[in-house]
Amino acid sequence: MARRSLHLFRDLYRSRDPFPKPFLQNPIATLLHPAISSALLQRRSHAFAAPPPPAMQNPKPSNGSGDENKSPTFHSSLNEAEVAKFSAIAETWWDFEGPFKPLHLMNPTRISFVRSTLCRHFKKDPYCARPFQGLKIIDVGCGGGILSEPLARMGATVTGIDAAEKNIKIARIHAASDPLTSSIEYICTTAEELVKGNKKFDAVISLEVIEHVADTLEFCKSLAALTAPTGATVISTINRSVRSYATAIIAAEYLLNWLPKGTHQWSRFLTPEELVLILQRASISVQEMAGFVYNPLTGEWSLSDDTSVNFIVFGTKGSE
Numbered sequence: 001m002a003r004r005s006l007h008l009f010r011d012l013y014r015s016r017d018p019f020p021k022p023f024l025q026n027p028i029a030t031l032l033h034p035a036i037s038s039a040l041l042q043r044r045s046h047a048f049a050a051p052p053p054p055a056m057q058n059p060k061p062s063n064g065s066g067d068e069n070k071s072p073t074f075h076s077s078l079n080e081a082e083v084a085k086f087s088a089i090a091e092t093w094w095d096f097e098g099p100f101k102p103l104h105l106m107n108p109t110r111i112s113f114v115r116s117t118l119c120r121h122f123k124k125d126p127y128c129a130r131p132f133q134g135l136k137i138i139d140v141g142c143g144g145g146i147l148s149e150p151l152a153r154m155g156a157t158v159t160g161i162d163a164a165e166k167n168i169k170i171a172r173i174h175a176a177s178d179p180l181t182s183s184i185e186y187i188c189t190t191a192e193e194l195v196k197g198n199k200k201f202d203a204v205i206s207l208e209v210i211e212h213v214a215d216t217l218e219f220c221k222s223l224a225a226l227t228a229p230t231g232a233t234v235i236s237t238i239n240r241s242v243r244s245y246a247t248a249i250i251a252a253e254y255l256l257n258w259l260p261k262g263t264h265q266w267s268r269f270l271t272p273e274e275l276v277l278i279l280q281r282a283s284i285s286v287q288e289m290a291g292f293v294y295n296p297l298t299g300e301w302s303l304s305d306d307t308s309v310n311f312i313v314f315g316t317k318g319s320e
């Protein structure tokens with residue numbers, strides 16, 4: 001790996017492209033190069049921009065006011081190849097021993113972060129049964145509804161959106177079996193499409209999605225546009241660190257077979273600093289951050305200060 005890194009450095013300085021693709025895929029080279037973070041930000045914002053999205057199967061959302069044309073234009077952050085990966089295994093969303101087992105195991109921990117940060121922000125009692133009563137929350141990239149359902153059980157009015165129609169179908173069927181979750185509105189669309197309908201939510205939550213989009217800045221701008229002026233945005237993802245290469249890719253995909261091989265591309269991960277900067281550019285200021293750590297002895301996840309692999313951020317609009 002070290003030798004490969006040296007070759008990549010040599011190629012880097014000979015190349016006209018300041019960051020050739022193999023360089024971006026090499027963890028050691030990336031960590032060693034001081035300018036890599038800002039270059040990656042630039043590259044993610046511009047060079048990786050996706051082609052125009054295919055027409056979604058649902059009609060464009062509309063608030064009926066007829067002023068859709070006044071809303072800002074957001075380019076699609078959709079990466080169709082990434083969405084296809086999830087569509088291919090849509091039937092397994094609610095198989096607790098299947099490819100989404102890590103998300104099921106992580107769910108109580110991430111819900112506890114969401115619950116405490118949102119309750120603090122919206123001055124709700126975190127100890128009552130339905131602390132999110134009265135809040136409109138959107139789960140962007142909801143998959144089969146692993147997060148949407150507990151949000152609804154905690155009293156929120158939930159909208160779940162996902163770019164894959166198959167995921168939405170599974171989510172609808174699963175939610176329909178429980179009166180507490182059957183009110184969830186599931187739509188096959190992207191955040192960018194929904195922005196065109198001038199929709200606003202008290203909280204915009206997108207967990208484990210940003211590492212699968214084509215343009216992180218556009219994606220965050222769409223999340224910001226969906227967030228009400230006094231609302232909150234929560235995002236979780238995986239850090240681009242040597243540890244994440246070893247655990248989230250080598251161990252999870254190749255040694256333990258927790259995830260299908262190729263689920264994640266290490267170069268698409270964001271460091272916490274990069275995510276904070278991107279959100280800042282999208283007018284969201286990060287107020288709280290936590291890491292998730294896995295205990296292999298108990299098989300449980302917990303919140304931690306260690307953000308070296310999985311982490312989650314809570315932000316608010318503007319400079320609040």
Ligand SMILES: C[S@@+](CC[C@H](N)C(=O)[O-])C[C@H]1O[C@@H](n2cnc3c(N)ncnc32)[C@H](O)[C@@H]1O
Pocket residue numbers: 077078079082083086087103140141142143144145146147161162163164167189190191206207208209212213
């Ligand atoms: C790793 S799964 C996370 C699912 C869910 N957020 C959770 O944590 O339980 C990523 C999901 O994001 C969806 N997705 C990826 N890019 C998207 C985009 N640009 N817009 C909407 N959904 C997207 C995929 O189809 C997939 O269901």
Ligand SMILES: [Mg+2]
Pocket residue numbers: 208209211212264
């Ligand atoms: Mg992921």
